[in-house]
Amino acid sequence: MAIPHLRVRKALAQRALTVVKRLGLLSVEHRVLRNSEHLFIPLTRGLSEREMHLVGGEVGEFGIDFREGVLRRKRPRDLVEALEDKLPPYLLSMLPKSYDLIGDIAIVEVPSELEPYKRDIGEALLRIHPHIRLVLRKASAVSGVYRTRDYEVLVGSGSTETLHKEYGISLLLDTSRVYFSPRLAYERQRVASLVKEGEVVVDMFAGVGPFAIHIAKRVPRVLVYAIDINPDAYHYLLRNIELNRVQAKVKPMLGDCREMIDRALVGRADRVVMNLPEKAEEYLPWACRALKAEGGVIHFYCFSEEPEAVEKAVERALAGVERGGRSVMEVLAKRRVKAVAPYQWQIGLDLMVA
Ligand SMILES: C[S@@+](CC[C@H](N)C(=O)[O-])C[C@H]1O[C@@H](n2cnc3c(N)ncnc32)[C@H](O)[C@@H]1O
Structure with a gap:
C-alpha cells in the first residue's frame, strides 16, 4: 500500500528522524527506505500545515512522496536493519558485520565511535537472535597462557557459562574462563x-x-x-x-x-x-x-x-x-x-x- 514518506537528503537524516518521532508521525511498522542521495521516512499520515512548517524549520528542504510502504520484518535480519532508525547513516556503516554466537551468548566487538549506542547494539542482537540471553562486548585482546579475554556485559542476564552445539556435539564452557x-x-x-x-x-x-x-x-x-x-x-x-x-x-x-x-x-x-x-x-x-x-x-x-x-x-x-x-x-x-x-x-x- 502506498503511504506518505518524508524525503530528505541523507545528511539531514538524523534531524528528520528526530522531528518525525517527536511529532508522533513515524510509522514504526514500516522500514526507512533509502537511495544513493535520500532517505524516505515512512509516516503514519500526511502532514498538517503546521507540521510542514515545523519539519521545514528543522531540516530545511524536504518532500512528501507517496510510495509503497515496506513492512518491517518482526525480527530484523541484521544490525543495520535493526538500528536504521536509531543511528545516523555514518554510524550505521560502522556496525559490526559479524559477531560470535556461543550457545545462548552473543559476543560482539563495538568500536569506540559506537560507545553511546552499545546497549542498543546489545538489544538489537537480542531481537535478531531470540535464543540469545546475554550479549558481551570484547573488552580486551585474547591474552596470557590460557588465551582468554575480558568482556563487558552489554545486556541480558545470567552467567557466562553456556552450552554450545556444533555439528552434533555439545560443548559446555564458560566464555570468560576458557578460550x-x-x-x-x-x-x-x-x-x-x-x-x-x-x-x-x-x-x-x-x-x-x-x-x-x-x-x-x-x-x-x-x-x-x-x-x-x-x-x-x-x-x-x-x-x-x-x-x-x-x-x-x-x-x-x-x-x-x-x-x-x-x-x-x-x-x-x-x-x-x-x-x-x-x-x-x-x-x-x-x-x-x-x-x-x-x-x-x-x-x-x-x-x-x-x-x-x-x-x-x-x-x-x-x-x-x-x-x-x-x-x-x-x-x-x-x-x-x-x-x-x-x-x-x-x-x-x-x-x-x-
Ligand atoms: C587457542 S586455545 C585452543 C583451544 C581449543 N583447541 C579450541 O579449539 O577451542 C589454546 C589452548 O591451549 C592451552 N595452552 C596454552 N599453553 C599450553 C601448554 N603449554 N600446554 C597445554 N595447553 C596449553 C590454553 O589454555 C588454551 O586452552
Missing part, C-alpha cells in the same frame, strides 16, 4: 574427517575439547589424548567428555603439553593437533616427539601476515619440524582458516612428517 571460537567449527570437522580408524591422536592444546570430541564422535575406533594447561578448560573438558559419551576414546590430561608428552606420549601418535597459533612454532619439537617413529600428520596453526602469508607459514613450519629432528615429506593441505586482523590470517597446515 573458545565457534569460527573454527568447520576446521575441527575437516580435521576429524581425516582421522582414520585405529589412530592415536594427541591434541596438545585441547581447551574444552572441541577437536578431540569431534574426532571421537566421528571415528569408531580412535584414542585421543587431550591436553590443556588451564584448570578451567580441563574442568569443562571432563564435563564435555561425559556429555558426549566419549569416555572410552578421549583421555584428558591437565598440564603443560611438553611435560605430558615427555612423560607419557613419546612415539605414540599418528596425528598431532596444535591449535595454539600464537606459539605453535615453539612447540613443534614436542609435536615431533609425540609422533610414532614411522611419522604421521601434524595439524599446525599459526598467525601470518600478507604478502605471502601461506608461504611464510610453510617456511616457519618446515624449520620448526627440522628443529624437532624430523622432516616434512609433504604439505598435505594449506588454508587460510580465519582472518584475525587486516592482512593477518590464522593459517592451517597439514604436514606429513617422517
Whole structure:
C-alpha cells in the first residue's frame, strides 16, 4: 500500500528522524527506505500545515512522496536493519558485520565511535537472535597462557557459562574462563574427517575439547589424548567428555603439553593437533616427539601476515619440524582458516612428517 514518506537528503537524516518521532508521525511498522542521495521516512499520515512548517524549520528542504510502504520484518535480519532508525547513516556503516554466537551468548566487538549506542547494539542482537540471553562486548585482546579475554556485559542476564552445539556435539564452557571460537567449527570437522580408524591422536592444546570430541564422535575406533594447561578448560573438558559419551576414546590430561608428552606420549601418535597459533612454532619439537617413529600428520596453526602469508607459514613450519629432528615429506593441505586482523590470517597446515 502506498503511504506518505518524508524525503530528505541523507545528511539531514538524523534531524528528520528526530522531528518525525517527536511529532508522533513515524510509522514504526514500516522500514526507512533509502537511495544513493535520500532517505524516505515512512509516516503514519500526511502532514498538517503546521507540521510542514515545523519539519521545514528543522531540516530545511524536504518532500512528501507517496510510495509503497515496506513492512518491517518482526525480527530484523541484521544490525543495520535493526538500528536504521536509531543511528545516523555514518554510524550505521560502522556496525559490526559479524559477531560470535556461543550457545545462548552473543559476543560482539563495538568500536569506540559506537560507545553511546552499545546497549542498543546489545538489544538489537537480542531481537535478531531470540535464543540469545546475554550479549558481551570484547573488552580486551585474547591474552596470557590460557588465551582468554575480558568482556563487558552489554545486556541480558545470567552467567557466562553456556552450552554450545556444533555439528552434533555439545560443548559446555564458560566464555570468560576458557578460550573458545565457534569460527573454527568447520576446521575441527575437516580435521576429524581425516582421522582414520585405529589412530592415536594427541591434541596438545585441547581447551574444552572441541577437536578431540569431534574426532571421537566421528571415528569408531580412535584414542585421543587431550591436553590443556588451564584448570578451567580441563574442568569443562571432563564435563564435555561425559556429555558426549566419549569416555572410552578421549583421555584428558591437565598440564603443560611438553611435560605430558615427555612423560607419557613419546612415539605414540599418528596425528598431532596444535591449535595454539600464537606459539605453535615453539612447540613443534614436542609435536615431533609425540609422533610414532614411522611419522604421521601434524595439524599446525599459526598467525601470518600478507604478502605471502601461506608461504611464510610453510617456511616457519618446515624449520620448526627440522628443529624437532624430523622432516616434512609433504604439505598435505594449506588454508587460510580465519582472518584475525587486516592482512593477518590464522593459517592451517597439514604436514606429513617422517
Ligand atoms: C587457542 S586455545 C585452543 C583451544 C581449543 N583447541 C579450541 O579449539 O577451542 C589454546 C589452548 O591451549 C592451552 N595452552 C596454552 N599453553 C599450553 C601448554 N603449554 N600446554 C597445554 N595447553 C596449553 C590454553 O589454555 C588454551 O586452552
